[in-house]
């Protein structure tokens with residue numbers, strides 16, 4: 625990579641030198657003088673990489689969407705850490721276009737459940753096309769949303785569709801849907817990793833959440849995620865994940 629390709633930050637041989645040299649040697653700046661810092665990165669031995677990758681996959685394989693929650697309480701700090709973890713997600717133009725609304729409030733959870741069940745009853749009885757119900761039936765879902773009041777916490781993720789610019793005008797956010805999807809994935813991973821369970825619930829339609837949770841017009845609810853411990857008798861559908869061959873295509877000249 626030459627200096628132009630790496631943004632004019634360093635002469636071509638310096639980034640390797642910076643990685644090898646433990647001393648913090650550079651204050652890197654772009655041409656328009658915005659501050660850059662050296663990348664913090666740890667090189668790992670191949671065996672260690674493989675072990676970590678296997679472990680990560682094995683732990684993620686254990687994750688299941690859980691619809692039966694215990695009412696056992698969860699420390700607020702754990703929820704804060706899950707939100708912080710989700711918020712490390714890569715995101716369009718670094719606008720971080722998300723708001724996490726974390727609820728541990730019995731009265732509000734009851735109102736949330738009533739409103740969600742009101743919509744879901746209509747969806748299940750009138751609005752759901754057959755192509756949708758045929759794939760939901762094996763999952764055993766219905767219009768009863770007990771998890772919204774059983775789980776100690778419910779986190780609702782809102783996508784910010786617009787942002788206020790420094791001149792006060794409204795401008796768009798970029799790739800907010802993708803960004804929130806990635807953030808939700810990282811949040812779910814964090815919840816799983818700390819030993820709790822969640823459900824990615826999408827009451828349909830979700831418009832009622834903005835009003836109920838007093839969010840502004842430029843925000844749109846994308847996911848409702850109850851979080852807690854599973855009920856002692858929690859059951860999950862016996863479903864299977866696609867194999868690598870079914871989900872991936874490689875163009876790999878080395879195999």
Ligand SMILES: Cc1cc2nc3c(=O)[nH]c(=O)nc-3n(C[C@H](O)[C@H](O)[C@H](O)COP(=O)(O)O)c2cc1C
Pocket residue numbers: 687688689690691763765823824825826827860863
């Ligand atoms: C965007 C999205 C929306 C979902 N909406 C619902 C939902 O409204 N209700 C529900 O019970 N599960 C919902 N799920 C959970 C899926 O049904 C579940 O992830 C899928 O069946 C795979 O099961 P697993 O998560 O245990 O691997 C949703 C998942 C995603 C990613």
